[in-house]
């Protein structure tokens with residue numbers, strides 16, 4: 040496979056008046072990979088995706104898409120498709136007519152077979168001849184994806200594509216994106232759901248107030264050795280609580296239930312210290328029934344990184 044990066048961005052800057060939307064952003068996305076963009080509201084995700092689609096021009100930095108430098112004029116880079124801020128559509132046209140109209144706008148007639156194929160891929164075959172006006176957000180997301188697929192992109196850019204999709208719909212769309220990536224298409228998508236990204240992405244970039252706080256493989260983010268909150272269920276919650284409180288490196292956390300639920304013990308610790316606690320529990324004749332992180336390691340890493348950044352910005 041071609042090893043040319045789908046996206047190579049260096050030092051990208053973008054401001055809107057006094058607001059710095061993107062500040063010295065680097066991004067590298069390889070072909071055939073699904074790259075997630077995460078960050079709190081206002082972090083700059085949509086702005087960055089818009090630059091990739093040629094909807095806006097950066098104020099500074101260098102951007103190469105599929106090997107071609109992006110210039111100062113507003114043009115959609117060749118081989119790129121997608122949408123930001125929700126997919127556009129003509130409400131009075133059917134799903135099928137929408138796709139035909141979009142193809143016509145691009146100055147090429149789409150073969151009917153191509154339209155049927157993408158409608159099938161995104162699961163809209165049954166409503167292909169219904170007007171888009173009545174479509175739910177999830178159906179409009181599917182229509183937007185179909186429109187992008189029709190152009191056979193080598194880079195697909197999607198802003199919050201899971202919004203409005205039910206769990207089955209999400210799984211379906213994840214399947215579509217996975218197959219595209221397997222065929223060599225690079226996919227960049229934003230999401231505020233870490234569980235979606237865990238299911239889908241090989242790499243993530245975390246943005247916080249316009250700056251990159253992490254960019255790289257998802258696996259590296261998850262593996263970072265940081266303190267996490269764990270829920271510990273045992274045969275003797277009271278004794279377990281006393282033991283945990285007396286173990287160095289372990290902090291007993293109020294899990295937010297008031298008054299504290301005596302049955303439920305939440306501890307904050309790194310894995311090696313947690314191992315020690317488990318051994319001690321068993322030594323003391325207390326049976327361990329369940330031990331699980333309160334939030335996923337990725338979610339915890341994400342929260343920690345974005346909180347640090349926001350505190351630094353204050």
Ligand SMILES: Nc1ncnc2c1ncn2[C@@H]1O[C@H](COP(=O)(O)OP(=O)(O)O)[C@@H](O)[C@H]1O
Nearest residue numbers: 055058060078079080081082083084085086087
């Ligand atoms: N067209 C615009 N005009 C003015 N400010 C904007 C515009 N687009 C985005 N911003 C600002 O830039 C920042 C980043 O926005 P955005 O990229 O939409 O973030 P996200 O998609 O991560 O929520 C925000 O502070 C937002 O208010």
Ligand SMILES: [Mg+2]
Nearest residue numbers: 084085086198
């Ligand atoms: Mg956004």
